[in-house]
Amino acid sequence: MAMAVPLSTPPQSPAEGFYAINNQFLTxxxxxxxxxxxxxxxxxxxxxxxxxxxxxxxxxxxxxxxxxxxxxxxxxxxxxxxxxxxxxxxxxxxxxxxxxxxxxxxxxxxxxxxxxxxxxxxxxxxxxxxxxxxxxxxxxxxxxxxxxxxxTGPVLQPHPMAFPLTTMAYESKQLPDGKLYVRVDMPGVPSDNLTVSVTNGRVKVTGEAPAVGHDSSGRFYSGDVAMLSTPVDIPSHRIETIAKNGVIRLVIPPF
Known part of the structure; x- marks a missing residue:
């Protein structure tokens, strides 16, 4: 049985760090x-x-x-x-x-x-x-x-306006029944403009936030949020996905 475990997103550029220190998934x-x-x-x-x-x-x-x-x-x-x-x-x-x-x-x-x-x-x-x-x-x-x-830099920053002050863009929790819960902040991404995929045991979330009003431009998010203990491909519909108000929540069961 393949179990899901949290997976931190590495910087897009090892030399420069994360593209955006406010969100490790922003590319x-x-x-x-x-x-x-x-x-x-x-x-x-x-x-x-x-x-x-x-x-x-x-x-x-x-x-x-x-x-x-x-x-x-x-x-x-x-x-x-x-x-x-x-x-x-x-x-x-x-x-x-x-x-x-x-x-x-x-x-x-x-x-x-x-x-x-x-x-x-x-x-x-x-x-x-x-x-x-x-x-x-x-x-x-x-x-x-x-x-x-x-x-841009190597150290991610918590949201300066949020309480609790330790709020980050990524949260994970291993559940007693073997499932993994993951919360990913992707502000600006509509609920119908994201994809979840599992390839070689890596659970990836991708979302596109269109430019609204006077935004400088749209934004694109992408990154691995979990990894299975076995490198397998799994249909994404087997993962419970809740996308609401710029936050994507996943409940990943054992496979």
């Missing part, structure tokens, strides 16, 4: 837990990966200063073997002194929150301080550039 597309972009119409676009959060599970509040928005989201336990539910909390907004947020548009799907923050000058007689080059008052903090070289 192409924007990196980082967040992405910021200033639009030509002076709106600010923000993408936040909140895997496991349903559409109704996120709340966005405008701070009294009108300079920042507070994001609170809850990702409930979907499967009995999830180690815990997850809560996300973060603050984002403007860092200049001349503008304030005048409107917020939100879109939550497949474990990704997208915000459009409209801004207006505090003094109506003064123009906005928009700087599309990202070098002025509206420049973004380190790590929000989806092509930042610092987002």
């Amino acid at each position: 192409s597309g924007p990196k980082g837990f967040t992405e910021f972009k200033m639009l030509v119409n002076e709106d600010m676009f923000v993408r936040m990966d909140l895997p496991g959060v349903p559409e109704e599970g996120v709340r966005v509040f405008l701070d009294r200063s009108k300079k920042a928005v507070i994001v609170y989201a809850e990702a409930p336990k979907v499967h009995t073997h999830d180690s815990t539910d997850r809560t996300y909390l973060t603050i984002t907004g403007l860092i200049c002194k001349c503008c304030e947020i005048s409107n917020i548009t939100t879109h939550m799907s497949d474990g990704v929150l997208r915000l459009l923050l409209s801004k207006s000058p505090i003094d109506p007689h003064r123009s906005s301080c928009i700087d599309l080059r990202g070098t002025g008052p509206h420049r973004f903090p380190h790590g929000t550039d989806p092509n930042d070289p610092a987002l």
